[in-house]
Amino acid sequence: MIRVLVVDDEELVRSGLRLILEAAGDIAVVGEARDGVEAVSAVRRLRPEVVLMDVRMPGTDGLTAAGRVLTEPQPPKVIMLTTFDLDEYVHQALRLGAVGFLLKDTPPRELAAAVRTVADGQAMLSPSVTKRLIASYVDRAPSRAETARRQLATLTGREEDVIRALARGLSNAEIGRELRLTEATVKAHVSRVLAKLGLANRVQAAILVHDADLG
Incomplete structure (x- = not known):
């Protein structure tokens, strides 16, 4: 329970x-x-x-x-x-x-x-509601955007693909289908991205993408 x-x-x-x-x-x-x-x-x-x-x-x-x-x-x-x-x-x-x-x-x-x-x-992370509200209300001050871009620059190309898809509200299975990866591989990428960026969860990762104006 x-x-x-x-x-x-x-x-x-x-x-x-x-x-x-x-x-x-x-x-x-x-x-x-x-x-x-x-x-x-x-x-x-x-x-x-x-x-x-x-x-x-x-x-x-x-x-x-x-x-x-x-x-x-x-x-x-x-x-x-x-x-x-x-x-x-x-x-x-x-x-x-x-x-x-x-x-x-x-x-x-x-x-x-x-x-x-x-x-x-x-x-x-509902694509229809959560993504819209994050995009509408997250403060996108230039300094915040630049900081977010510097953080994301530490990612590999594949990791950036994953976090961009994550920010669109896609599940691990949906990301896997889009990027032609297994769900287990996507899960590993997500865990590695969160650890590398010092983020607690997928929502914070999505906010970071929106801060960088990349979502």
Whole structure:
């Protein structure tokens, strides 16, 4: 069972998420929290594998809480919950190490699939939503772009092919088909690229590509 903590200030939202996730059969909601302070405490007490964290909450918001949770020893995977009018906050959470985000109107099947994906060690990177928002809200100051380009210049040609495809939201299997590589080879390339660039996950790699204006 995948252990999940649900964090949202609205009880109705928390209850709905619990019902959806527990109906999946392989996901257990081990706790709920109403704000960032409760979320940090619950993570330390319950040790969930995945946290669904609302962005905006009274008191300590989701962004602040995500930053604290992600510095914990053996931190959980954090997925931010947001609505379109809050998207300007999302890239900050991704930079902190959150593995992605979901819109609150995400269909139940996709919600459960997202939890399984991040629990399996992969990042949330939806081509239709995540890529667009990263491209829209990541700060592309000239100094940031130049720094990103210098980092990417350390990659081999094949590694750059992989990270560009990754930034488009492709899965390992899709990258393999596009580049004519086995999925295991793609996985090895991704791991090597993340280590070489000092990145925590695929989402941060995608942000780096967008910072360099190469996505």
